[in-house]
Amino acid sequence: MVSSSAAPEAAAPAAVSRRRRSPAFLRSLRRNPLGVAGLCIIALVALVAILAPVLSPHEPTAQVASRLEEPGPEYLLGTDEFGRDILSRVIYGSRISLYVGFVSVGLALLTGGALGMIAGYFGGRTDTLLMRLVDVLFAIPSLVLAIVIAGLLGPSLTNAMIAIGIVYAPIYARLVRGEVLAVRNHLYIESARATGVGHMGLIFRHILPNITAPLIVQTTLLLSTAILSEAALSFLGLGTQPPEPSWGTMLGSGRRYMELTPWVAIAPGIAIVITVLGFNLLGDGLRDALDPRLRGSE
Amino acid sequence: MSRYVLQRLALVIPTLFGASLAVFVLLRLLPGDIVDILFGGDPQVSQQTIDQIRESMGLNKPLIVQYIEWVGGLLQGDAGVSMRSGIPVSETIARSMPVTMQLAIMAIFFACVVAVPMGVLSAVRRNGASDLITRIVGLIGLSFPAFWLATMFLLISSTLFRWVPPLKWVAPWEDLGRNMQIMIVPALLLGLQPMAIIMRMTRASMLEVLRQDYIRTAYAKGLRDRLVLARHALQNAFIPVLTVIGVQFGALMGGSVIIEQIFSLPGVAFFLLSGIYNRDYPVVQSTVLFLSLIFILVNLAVDLLYGYVDPRIRYG
Numbered sequence: 175m176v177s178s179s180a181a182p183e184a185a186a187p188a189a190v191s192r193r194r195r196s197p198a199f200l201r202s203l204r205r206n207p208l209g210v211a212g213l214c215i216i217a218l219v220a221l222v223a224i225l226a227p228v229l230s231p232h233e234p235t236a237q238v239a240s241r242l243e244e245p246g247p248e249y250l251l252g253t254d255e256f257g258r259d260i261l262s263r264v265i266y267g268s269r270i271s272l273y274v275g276f277v278s279v280g281l282a283l284l285t286g287g288a289l290g291m292i293a294g295y296f297g298g299r300t301d302t303l304l305m306r307l308v309d310v311l312f313a314i315p316s317l318v319l320a321i322v323i324a325g326l327l328g329p330s331l332t333n334a335m336i337a338i339g340i341v342y343a344p345i346y347a348r349l350v351r352g353e354v355l356a357v358r359n360h361l362y363i364e365s366a367r368a369t370g371v372g373h374m375g376l377i378f379r380h381i382l383p384n385i386t387a388p389l390i391v392q393t394t395l396l397l398s399t400a401i402l403s404e405a406a407l408s409f410l411g412l413g414t415q416p417p418e419p420s421w422g423t424m425l426g427s428g429r430r431y432m433e434l435t436p437w438v439a440i441a442p443g444i445a446i447v448i449t450v451l452g453f454n455l456l457g458d459g460l461r462d463a464l465d466p467r468l469r470g471s472e
Numbered sequence: 473m474s475r476y477v478l479q480r481l482a483l484v485i486p487t488l489f490g491a492s493l494a495v496f497v498l499l500r501l502l503p504g505d506i507v508d509i510l511f512g513g514d515p516q517v518s519q520q521t522i523d524q525i526r527e528s529m530g531l532n533k534p535l536i537v538q539y540i541e542w543v544g545g546l547l548q549g550d551a552g553v554s555m556r557s558g559i560p561v562s563e564t565i566a567r568s569m570p571v572t573m574q575l576a577i578m579a580i581f582f583a584c585v586v587a588v589p590m591g592v593l594s595a596v597r598r599n600g601a602s603d604l605i606t607r608i609v610g611l612i613g614l615s616f617p618a619f620w621l622a623t624m625f626l627l628i629s630s631t632l633f634r635w636v637p638p639l640k641w642v643a644p645w646e647d648l649g650r651n652m653q654i655m656i657v658p659a660l661l662l663g664l665q666p667m668a669i670i671m672r673m674t675r676a677s678m679l680e681v682l683r684q685d686y687i688r689t690a691y692a693k694g695l696r697d698r699l700v701l702a703r704h705a706l707q708n709a710f711i712p713v714l715t716v717i718g719v720q721f722g723a724l725m726g727g728s729v730i731i732e733q734i735f736s737l738p739g740v741a742f743f744l745l746s747g748i749y750n751r752d753y754p755v756v757q758s759t760v761l762f763l764s765l766i767f768i769l770v771n772l773a774v775d776l777l778y779g780y781v782d783p784r785i786r787y788g
Contacts, residue, residue, distance in 0.1 A: 310490035313771075314764045317726020318744075322495075322760060325748035326502040402617050406730055409619050410745065425620060429734075432627050439627065443620035451615040458611075 202463035209459015215452030223268040230262035235417040242435045252437040263419035264441050270420045271449055274335050274404040275397045281339030286346030294354030311344040324412040334413035338403050342396055349392055353385035387464040394460055398453035405446050421446050480775045484768055491764045495757045496539050505531055506555045506751040529555055552754030561758045564743055572739035576724040579663035587667045591674025613668025622661050622734045641738050658735045662727055666720035673716040677709040710781055718774035722767040
């Protein structure tokens with residue numbers, strides 16, 4: 175009894191402080207109808223992914239009908255070359271796309287962000303060395319690099335995510351380093367250091383919270399390119415392997431039967447477009463909302 | 473200016489060297505080599521034979537020796553020999569690279585020709601009809617995967633118009649008309665995404681510049697709109713746009729791998745992908761390095777153009 179009455183009190187200050195920090199950008203995002211539309215699209219795709227077992231009329235990997243059946247009341251989007259229900263596969267495909275997006279971009283954020291933080295925070299020779307490494311990775315065209323890594327690791331969903339993560343890591347390294355350099359010499363960092371805060375405290379408590387805005391924007395926009403990259407790798411046969419229902423894989427294999435049965439290649443493509451569009455709209459909206467220079471000009 | 477050029481030029485060599493090292497290490501770090509692919513799991517082939525094949529291919533030499541031999545060969549114009557087919561890699565690159573390059577150059581040309589004027593127009597007439605169109609086209613270009621559009625194009629052209637792209641590739645210097653027939657659609661599709669990105673960048677950069685005081689000053693001086701836009705605004709707005717164009721060219725080379733596959737164009741895609749499947753080290757490392765070299769040179773050109781566009785760099 176005692177603890178339940180104490181809980182709201184404990185939660186209240188946290189809620190107040192959070193509300194105090196975010197209104198400007200949230201209000202700004204709310205004023206941006208396209209950004210809100212993006213958020214709604216992503217929420218919808220996420221909902222479809224979560225509810226996939228409930229929503230899909232059939233097993234995504236099971237043969238339920240004869241091959242390449244036309245769309246009809248039983249199979250709304252038709253069946254593919256193995257007699258699998260395309261609607262169910264498109265629904266389950268949302269899981270793979272979102273999963274790939276978040277894991278690969280998360281991987282890039284953690285590794286690239288850590289490298290950028292180290293380079294920007296410590297500076298000097300560490301910085302030079304790490305940034306030369308980043309320059310070299312930037313010199314190799316990114317999709318070519320992803321194709322090489324994914325191909326050599328062996329085609330699979332995990333390896334595609336690793337490849338995309340490696341390719342995107344330098345983007346975060348450069349971004350985080352630049353942001354850290356910009357805030358590193360601010361007075362509040364100096365005063366924190368003067369009060370005896372250690373490296374870890376400075377990085378996680380004082381620097382990181384002040385550079386999150388560009389990271390959020392970059393992450394949202396990279397999620398869309400990561401999903402496209404996975405689709406492209408899978409399309410080439412270097413990503414998700416059949417029978418797993420990845421949109422890219424479905425497109426890649428459906429392409430061969432396309433002239434007879436166009437529906438095989440249409441639905442997964444539309445699914446990709448909708449999801450990627452959602453992330454792009456949200457990314458644009460967040461950028462407008464989080465960038466104070468743009469905010470003033472609206 | 474000449475010092476600036478030399479500085480930029482001097483950066484090319486270490487970057488290229490780093491890229492060669494990165495590609496080499498990457499290939500050796502990842503599991504399996506061509507012998508595993510060819511004979512792996514075949515009980516008929518004895519370990520002794522496998523060792524002999526490895527030795528004949530130079531795969532048992534210390535890595536540092538393999539690297540030096542590869543780079544040493546490259547410096548003499550020898551990119552190695554395909555382990556699978558025995559054909560010199562430089563020969564295959566010379567045959568396939570023009571296709572990929574033509575595709576990439578046409579795509580970036582198309583992207584710039586559409587994107588820059590539209591981006592400028594959309595920034596100048598902000599919130600007008602052209603701005604709306606630009607923003608919609610920008611979002612479409614960003615969100616539609618080129619490989620899907622390509623698939624849809626082939627679907628529509630073959631079912632509705634009974635038209636399929638010619639099977640045999642023709643070089644532009646042999647028959648320009650036929651070559652264009654083959655290349656124009658793939659290049660347009662490939663250029664769509666860079667077009668969107670360049671257009672968005674031009675718009676954002678122009679909006680930023682148009683807010684500056686010196687633009688107001690230029691107008692206040694009574695200069696005509698066109699002069700203010702061309703001399704004062706566009707020149708300053710163009711620097712980030714140039715950067716994006718350089719980066720997009722690199723992205724195009726990756727994207728063209730997929731487009732080439734769909735349209736069965738004899739560019740580097742087929743060659744690179746089969747090299748990867750077979751762990752054909754000389755093929756993969758030399759091709760990737762060659763693509764990187766072109767990308768590095770494009771970015772060098774962009775760097776040099778900065779000096780041309782921005783006087784602060786020229787005299788700095």
